[in-house]
Amino acid sequence: MQTHITTEISQYLQHGDNALALRRLLDCAYDSQQLEWMEEATRFSQTYRKLIAENNSDNWKAAFRNEAQALIQKIVSDHTSATQTPQVLLRAEAITKRYASGNFGLQPIHLSLQTGEIVGVVGENGNGKTTLLRCISGQLAIDAGTVTYPQLKQTNAYAIQNHVAFIPQRIPRWYGQLKDNLHFSAAIAGVLGKRNDVLVDLMLERFGLTEFASLNWTQISSGYRTRFEIARVLLSRPSILILDEPLANLDINAQQTLLTDLRFLTKSSANPFGVLLTSQQLHEVEKIADRVLLIRQGACISQTDTMAVANLGFALELETADSRERVQAALQNLEIEIQFNGGNFTLVSKTHSTNELIKHLVLADINIRYCRDITSSTKRLF
Amino acid sequence: MSARKPFAAGRRPLALPFINTLDAWLLKNKSGIWASRIHLIVYYLLLYALLIVGATLLISSSPTERSNIEIALAFTAIVSAIVLIVGLIYLFRFNVFKRFGDGSSFAFVRNFKIHFLSFLILISISTLPIWVERWEAHAAFPDNEMVRDINDFNLAVAVMEREHLRDYEYVDTLIVIESSEIANELSTRLIEKDIRNEHKRYIQPYELERERGSADSTIQLGKDSFHSFHHDRLLILPYNRFYGMENTEALTNMDMFHLVIRNKTTMSLKQAEMRVNEITQKYTGENSHGNYNYYNNDNDEDYYLSRIETQEKYRLKEIEYSLHNIIRRKNTIRIPNDLDDFLRGIIYSALGAALLLLAFRHSTIKLFFLSIISAVVLAFLSGLIVAALNYREDGAVGMYLFVFAVLMTLAATIPLSTKRSLVKGIALNGSMLGVFPIPVMIVALLKEKAQRAYYEMYPDYYVERPWDSSYVQPPPFDYEKWNQYMVFAEIGGFILLFGMMYFVFSKLYRSWYAQAEE
Structure with missing residues (x-):
């Protein structure tokens, strides 16, 4: 039983952290993987999200708390999630990379990542953070060392690309409406029909994108593009999510929200995954990361879990x-x-x-x- | 309370609700087909087709006037090119392949077929002005009506000019003489006697066939003598000059001979005048021959007849010009003669465009343009080698197959690489673009060899010697059979292409694109 999440949401509700409670409620519905609960949670969120954001009267709060409690009870009583044992998703051993042009090179780096884990990579500009991420995601060929993905049955490049989702700092332009792109990503990942509809609506709500569903690339801010990209990638259920400077375009509140969401989502029982991210926001990353790697001139000079x-x-x-x-x-x-x-x-x-x-x-x-x-x-x- | 906006409702210009519904359904259920945008392509091309038909009808002139189809076609071609570019940017921007999702070989081939179909439709639509013009001409002047008008006109004019035509030489008398010496001598005598009596001729047996072939009809008079009737004598409007009207129920010269000269027609002079007026009005928009200026020398029979023949009388020039315009409009694409080439033009253009699009959608931009440049350079170098070594067709085909084999071998090694190689990518694009013509080229080569062998076996195959009874006329070269083989080769090319796409190219592209950059 998801007693921990029930308790967690109850506490948020009790202390008036309604926005957080609503997001966790959506996570809980997502974890159930039941269309009925996902739909109901989405509807519930659509009903109260604006009221929570405006927060200009107390009339709705009691009803919100009661309905939220009732909904979480229904979801939890209907859904039993097994405790997930962390599994190693990625193991990089002494990987190096040197560009043909330029003097920069990545020194041998060791790294591992498991489900539910967030690893932050920090360092000054031009020290190899993005190169490291691209090597690990299979986008850039390494010169030496090995990168293995123990959960993959096939280890060809195509299987790796499906296993690892990489969100670059400059998000590639997409076309058409935001919502179409989400439907499309879900569909090509095999989520079809009504399930596609329900999941997309849930993701829109989860990442606060519902109001922007019919807008296109030029009509939304770079912060929302980052949110969209994460929602899009999560619909294809990758095992490893790699984000290059995801906080760069976000305001301070959005940074907090995103990092907290990543923390929550990696622990999802329906789709647990590992996150590897780079950022200049050192303190923000350290707050949620299980480990932080410091890269300087292509070499990993420290990992926080091993720092004495x-x-x-x-x-x-x-x-x-x-x-x-x-x-x-x-x-x-x-x-x-x-x-x-x-x-x-x-x-x-x-x-x-x-x-x-x-x-x-x-x-x-x-x-x-x-x-x-x-x-x-x-x-x-x- | 809900802040949701209705999804996919009327957000595309000119899209009917069913298109938006279909679009939304395909998006969530058949993403590959949705991404190929076939439903929007077909819908918008349909609207485009309606626009072209409307515009062609709007700007079209009377079928009797000179066709301005070239302008309409040029305009359509420009608009189609714009439609194509907009289509490439707008419609094909969702690329399943590059999202690492549904990457099956089936989807690869299906998407290619959809793109091929889209281009087929687009290119076919570009030819719509031709068909609209053809339809207009047929609707305004059906073939049977035109034949009737021409027959009536010929008959009516002949009736009106009966007195002048009675003495006119409309028939040749041919006397067949076995001996060439005697025939030549008799001909010489005939010319010496009266140079104008050219309608009586002595011919040899082998010439008889040719004479029969060029005449409208012949009547055997005696054992060795014939009358041959020629269309350009009694028929003022020689409609059988026009394409597609050779086999119509038209009056022959002999018919005219019987109807007019032998007084078999029931058409009175008054009726003839009325009919001539009517037809002249119909085809020229003006009335009759009434404004004919008589010349002083019209009393001279020869001058007068030549004036009719040279079409100065009865507005013949104008009528024939109108007829010519109508028939040209009906036969911009001559069916069946031009149909093969027309269809091949459309299919090959669509195939080329679809293959390029496929390569573009499965490559990086850099690889695509490098592939195009490489193809041009390879073609140039191969051409130089073939020319320098003085190779014939077999050398050119051999060179093509050699280059293809090299490219295919390189491409086949893609799964063995860990890095994305540009050279192998170029080889992959090159081999996919080059696979279709292989069967066609092989059949073309075999045809060429067969033709060469035929000419070597029958060096004087083109000489007709019907007078030589001992000579066995060689069987004609069987072009029909080879044309059929060519169609089989083209079908084989498609089968080979689709097979290679399914079993080889789809996997190689997927493998290449997923590999890490160097």
């Missing part, structure tokens, strides 16, 4: 209007190293935890505008 905190010490990123002297005074009795990059301070200590550091800063009445524990973040390596 003990060796690097605790680190706190701090933004304050107070002077360096005041910060130093606040932390004067601690074993600490303070760096300032012109905007933020980075406080590093081998002995004091970040909580201790914050406590000292608060007690010294330092005006903290922003602080972040970057102990495990690749930010420290930039």
Whole structure:
């Protein structure tokens, strides 16, 4: 039974996180793979989405909560999902790539990805993130090493292309109406007839595209194009989703929403998949990624899951209007190293935890505008 | 509450609701067919056809006037080219192949057939002005009516000019003489006696057939003498000059001889005048021969007759011009003579375009254009080699087959590669574009060899010697049989193409396109 999702949605409803509850409800319906529930969840979403977005009266909220609870109960009572055991989707061993023109080359990189996992690839521009992704997706031939896809029975190029979905930073132009393209993608993936209709409507709702269904490429913003592309790709149910800078065109809220959605969707019981993504939004990626790879000049210099905190010490990123002297005074009795990059301070200590550091800063009445524990973040390596 | 907008309702210009319904159904159920856009292509081409028919009818002139079909055809060709470009951009933009979905060999061949059909329709529609004009001419001047008019006109004029025609030499007297010496001598004497008596001639037996062939009809007078009647004597409107009217129920010269000279017709002079007026009015839009300016020398029989013959009288020039225009409109494409070439033109054009489209849709843009350039360069180089080595047809066909074999071998190695190779892609495009003509070229080569063998066996095959009883006339070269073989070869070309598409090309294209870039 999907008790965890029921509890999760109930909590969202209880705390008034209605938009999130609605999205998770759609996920739950999708996971059931029952047309009836998918249709009902879509209708439910269509009914309340605007009211939730406008949020200018409370009249509907009680009805929304009750109906949502009733719907989730119906879906969960009808559908039992087996617990998915994570499966390795991709294994890259010492892959290298050097372009015929230019001096850039990818150093031997090891990488693996399993169902339900999100791996972030970060690094400065021109350091090989996109090259790595294209090599792994089978779009670019590697010079050495191996990329294997253990779940694939056939390992020819065509099977790999069907197994791996790659969404480039610059999304290729598509033609016709947004909705037609979704129907088309679903149909060529074998989703036909009414199922096609229902799934497309669900995806439109899930990614907030319903209002844009009849628009074409030129009529929607680049953020919505990214959402559309993800919806389109998910309709073909790939095992591996590779996204190159998906956050580049999104506003801060949309970034949060997308990353959270990816987090949820990878765990789908109906279609679990793994995500490999690159981004410049380091903190956002670190929030949802299971692992983060830092690429510098074509080499992977760190993976967060293997980074030894003990060796690097605790680190706190701090933004304050107070002077360096005041910060130093606040932390004067601690074993600490303070760096300032012109905007933020980075406080590093081998002995004091970040909580201790914050406590000292608060007690010294330092005006903290922003602080972040970057102990495990690749930010420290930039 | 629902914010949904009705899907696919009237969003395409000029699309009727059923087209949108069909479009939506195909999209969700038959995505391959939907992506080929055949339903929209057929629908819009139908509208385009109606437009062409309407426009042709609108700008068409009277069938008696000179046809301006060339302008209509040029206009249609330009519009069709625009339709084609718009079609390529708009209709074919959804490409199943490049989405890594339904990539079956069946879908590959089906899509090709659909594109081929689309081009067939488009190119056929481009010829619509010809058929509209033909239909108009037939509707306004049916063949049987024209024959009746021409017969009536000939008869009526002959009745009106009976007195002048009675003495006119409308018949040759032919006397057959076995000995060429005697025939020559008699002919010489005849010429010396009266140069104008050319209607009496001495001929040899072998010439008789030729005379019979060129005459409207012949009557045997005695054992060795004949009257031969010629159309250009009594028939003022020689309709059998016109294509398609040779076998009509037309009056012959001999009919005219009996009807007019032997007074067998019941047509009175008044009736004849009325009929001439009527026909003149019908074909020229003006009245009769009344404005004929008599010349002083009209009393001279020869001048007068020549004036009729040279069509100065009875508005003959204008009538014949009208008839010519009508018949030309009816026979812009002569059926059956031109039908084979016409159909081949349409089918081959559509096939070429469909193959290019298929290659385009299954290649990258770079590969497609490199393939075209390579094809031009290969053709040029092969031509040079064939010319330099002074090869004949077999050399050219051999060179073609050799190049094809090399390209096919290269293409066959695609599944063994891990990287997408441009050279192999070019080889794949080249072999797909080049497979259809192979059976046709082989049959053409065999025909050429058979023809050469025939000419070597019968070096004087073209000489007719009916007077030589010992000479066995060689059997004519059987063009009919070879034309049939050519049709079989063309069908074989299609079977070979479809077979290769299904079993080989679809898989190779899929494999090539999915491979990693270098």
